[in-house]
Ligand code: NZQ
């Protein structure tokens with residue numbers, strides 16, 4: 577195991593009706609004026625936004641609203657939020673939604689705390705963040721894990737570049753997690769979220785670092801829990817206990833609990849982010865469409881890891897005479913799980929059957945910043961490798 581530091585300062589407030597406490601939590605975190613960020617309408621329709629603003633009012637905290645955040649959140653909305661926060665003097669970003677809303681709030685927070693550079697320079701690696709204005713989250717979908725993560729992913733419509741940054745200062749001050757809020761999710765988003773949760777653990781599980789037994793067993797437990805409870809939540813959308821398992825798994829999967837002390841991979845995420853940027857697909861669905869192709873491309877570099885995944889997570893029998901067969905069976909079993917929850921296992925099933933070679937080339941080039949970056953920790957991938965992975969996923 578490698579040396580590591582671990583600090584997740586987000587206060588988690590978990591359970592039914594906890595959204596009614598958001599005003600008090602903003603005040604506890606020192607917020608005096610809030611910008612409330614939300615999405616395309618689900619939080620309005622469910623009445624959640626009203627409950628959150630009532631809670632702010634009860635605490636005497638003035639607020640402005642910034643709605644209309646889209647999935648694969650856009651830079652233009654971030655800029656709108658920066659202008660509104662500056663104009664009104666907001667000192668706290670309250671995100672009511674999923675990863676897209678929370679990431680928009682984080683990006684606004686970066687801009688408020690670092691006025692000396694343009695926000696997009698941060699995402700392009702041309703500037704470094706010293707701080708982030710405080711963000712609090714009222715989570716409505718178990719998926720991205722942004723409610724406790726240090727990540728923020730934004731899409732610039734100019735060139736359709738989807739880029740992420742990671743800074744500890746962006747971890748939300750609090751995360752309100754009421755599993756009942758996720759009961760209104762469309763099945764596709766429940767399933768896509770389940771895959772994303774799994775993938776955050778798998779990006780850490782597929783590692784060449786040895787002697788991480790505790791993390792391996794915890795990861796395997798999380799993956800099996802998410803598979804079982806995604807199915808339960810799809811069968812009965814109002815199954816509170818299944819929703820609760822998924823919600824807590826979503827945070828634990830991406831707050832780096834399962835990634836400390838080891839090299840991590842993240843190639844599948846980088847490969848998917850290009851699909852999200854260019855084709856606006858749901859993030860988890862995009863991951864499901866390319867993971868099998870990535871896995872088959874790299875598995876020979878660490879066959880024991882893939883056979884362990886096959887046996888311990890996917891329940892395959894170990895073939896000692898032919899471990900490659902076991903590893904392949906594990907990948908196929910994961911793809912079969914994806915299909916069973918309505919997720920794609922290739923680009924055609926994702927709705928991108930018409931994708932061209934030129935588009936795959938463009939994504940591979942963008943993904944590696946003109947072939948200057950190597951992607952992945954298990955195996956370092958070049959643009960040419962990534963192009964082959966897209967092609968095999970077609
Ligand atoms: O906009 P509304 O109307 O709210 O609808 C949303 C949206 O259409 C809907 N939804 C959310 N909660 C709902 C609901 N519908 C009904 N009832 C509810 N309770 O779900 C749709 C997707 O929302 P979104 O916020 O985009 O989902 P998710 O949490 O999956 O976030 C995806 C984004 O996060 C990024 C992804 O790349 C993508 O841009 N990620 C962020 C990470 C991070 N910051 O740590 C890590 C991830 O790997 C990921 O890259």
Ligand code: ZN
Nearest residue numbers: 720772845859
């Ligand atoms: Zn993800």
